[in-house]
Amino acid sequence: MKTEQLVASLVADRAASARPLGRSVGRALLAGALVSLVVFALEFGPRVDLASAFATWRFDLKLVLVLAALTAASVACLAMARPVATMQWRWAVLPVLLIAAAALGTELVVLPAGTWEARLVGSNALVCLTAIPLFALAPLAALLLALRRAAPAFPALAGAACGALAAAAAAVIYAFHCFDDSPLFVLTWYPLAAIPVVLVGAAVGRRLLSW
Amino acid sequence: MRAARQGDDEAYRRLLLLVASWLRAVASRGLAAAGRPNADCEDIVQETLLAMHLKRDTWDETQPLQPWLRAIARHKLVDHLRRRGFTDHVDIDDHSDMLAAPASAEEGSAFDARQMLASLPERQRRIVEGISIEGQSARDVGARMGMSEGAVRVMLHRALRALADAYRKDRT
Numbered sequence: 591m592k593t594e595q596l597v598a599s600l601v602a603d604r605a606a607s608a609r610p611l612g613r614s615v616g617r618a619l620l621a622g623a624l625v626s627l628v629v630f631a632l633e634f635g636p637r638v639d640l641a642s643a644f645a646t647w648r649f650d651l652k653l654v655l656v657l658a659a660l661t662a663a664s665v666a667c668l669a670m671a672r673p674v675a676t677m678q679w680r681w682a683v684l685p686v687l688l689i690a691a692a693a694l695g696t697e698l699v700v701l702p703a704g705t706w707e708a709r710l711v712g713s714n715a716l717v718c719l720t721a722i723p724l725f726a727l728a729p730l731a732a733l734l735l736a737l738r739r740a741a742p743a744f745p746a747l748a749g750a751a752c753g754a755l756a757a758a759a760a761a762v763i764y765a766f767h768c769f770d771d772s773p774l775f776v777l778t779w780y781p782l783a784a785i786p787v788v789l790v791g792a793a794v795g796r797r798l799l800s801w
Numbered sequence: 802m803r804a805a806r807q808g809d810d811e812a813y814r815r816l817l818l819l820v821a822s823w824l825r826a827v828a829s830r831g832l833a834a835a836g837r838p839n840a841d842c843e844d845i846v847q848e849t850l851l852a853m854h855l856k857r858d859t860w861d862e863t864q865p866l867q868p869w870l871r872a873i874a875r876h877k878l879v880d881h882l883r884r885r886g887f888t889d890h891v892d893i894d895d896h897s898d899m900l901a902a903p904a905s906a907e908e909g910s911a912f913d914a915r916q917m918l919a920s921l922p923e924r925q926r927r928i929v930e931g932i933s934i935e936g937q938s939a940r941d942v943g944a945r946m947g948m949s950e951g952a953v954r955v956m957l958h959r960a961l962r963a964l965a966d967a968y969r970k971d972r973t
Contacts, residue, residue, distance in 0.1 A: 591847070591918060591933060591934065593821050593843060593846055593847055593850065594818065594821075595933035595934050595936075596847050596850060596851070596933060597814060597817045597818060597821065597850070598814075598932055598933050598936060599929050599932050599933045599957060599960075599961060600813075600817055600850065600851070600854045600961070601810050601813050601814045601817065602932050602938070602939050602954070602957060603854070603954065603957050603958050603961055604805065604810060604813055609858055610858065611858050611859055611861075614858075671859060672859045672860075672861065672869070673856070673859060673869060673872035673873050673876060674864070674868050674869055674872045675872075739856075739858060740856065740858070740859050741852065741856035741859045741873065741876075743872065743876070801852065801856065801876075801969070
C-alpha cells in the first residue's frame with residue numbers, strides 16, 4: 591500500500607471521531623465517581639453531623655484541600671495524556687501545597703503540643719486507608735480506558751496521573767464520611783491512601799497506555 | 802488541521818501529504834543515523850501517519866501544531882528503532898525545518914504493510930482496499946458490499962486501529 595493510498599483511508603475516516611480529550615477524561619471521571627458514590631451510599635454514608643460540620647473551619651478547609659487536589663490532578667492528567675511533555679501542570683499543584691502548609695501551620699498554632707499525636711492518629715485511619723483506594727477503583731479504571739485514546743509521552747507517568755486523579759476524586763467522596771477533620775490527620779493519611787492507587791495506575795498505565 | 806477538524810476533507814488530505822513528505826525526510830535521516838537500511842522508511846511514515854490520525858484528539862488547538870507532530874514522529878521513530886534493537890538517543894529537531902520539503906520519490910510500503918493488510922478480517926480489508934487502492938468513496942464501497950455508509954466508516958475506523966496495533970506489536 592502506498593502512503594498516498596493510506597491517506598485516502600485516513601481522510602475517509604475523518605468523520606468517525608474527534609472528541610476533545612478534556613471531555614472524554616471528564617466523562618470517564620464522572621462515570622467512575624458515580625459508581626464510587628453508589629458504594630459510598632450503600633456501605634458508608636455521610637457522617638451524621640454533616641450539617642454542623644460545615645460550620646467548622648477544619649471540615650471546610652478539608653473540603654477546599656481535596657477539591658484543590660482534584661483540580662491539580664485533573665490538570666496533570668490531561669497534560670500527561672498528550673505526546674508533548676510539558677511541565678506547566680506543576681503550577682496547579684502549588685495552590686494545594688500552599689493550602690496544606692497554611693492548614694498545618696494554623697492547626698499547630700491552635701492546638702497544644704500534647705494533643706498533636708491524638709489528632710494525627712485520629713479514629714478512622716484504617717478506614718481511610720481502605721476507603722480511598724476502594725473509591726478510587728472505578729474512576730481509575732474508567733480514566734485508564736479513556737486515556738487509551740490518548741498519546742502520552744510517558745505511559746507510566748500518565749497512568750500515575752490517572753491514579754492521582756482517581757485518588758483525589760475518592761478523597762472528595764470520603765471526606766464526607768470521615769470524622770477526622772484535623773489537617774494533621776488529612777495530610778498524613780489521605781496521601782498515604784493515595785500512594786497504592788498511584789502505583790497501580792503507573793503499573794497498569796505502563797502496559798495499557800503505550801502506543 | 803483546524804480546517805480539517807471543521808470537516809474540510811481536502812485540507813486534511815493536503816496536511817497528511819505534507820506531513821508524509823516531512824516524515825519521509827525525518828525517518829530516512831533517523832534510519833541513516835542509526836545505521837539501518839532505508840527500506841523501513843515508508844513503513845515508519847505510514848505508522849506515524851496512522852498514529853497522528855488516530856491520536857489527533859490529543860492536539861490542543863491552543864498550541865502550535867508542529868511540536869505535537871514532532872513529538873509523535875519522535876515517539877514512533879524511537880519505538881521503531883527500539884524494536885530493531887537500537888537504543889541510542891534519536892534527535893529529530895535538526896530537521897524540523899523540512900516540513901515544507903518537496904516530496905521525494907515515493908515507493909510503496911515494504912512487504913510488511915501488505916502483510917498487515919492481509920492480516921485484517923476480510924470485510925475490513927476489503928473496505929481499506931476499496932477506499933485506498935481503488936480510490937472509491939465510503940458510499941461506493943458500502944453500495945458494493947451491501948452496507949450503509951455509516952457502517953463502512955465505523956468498520957474503516959476499526960480497521961485503521963487494527964492496522965496501527967499490528968504495526969506496533971507484530972514486528973518485534
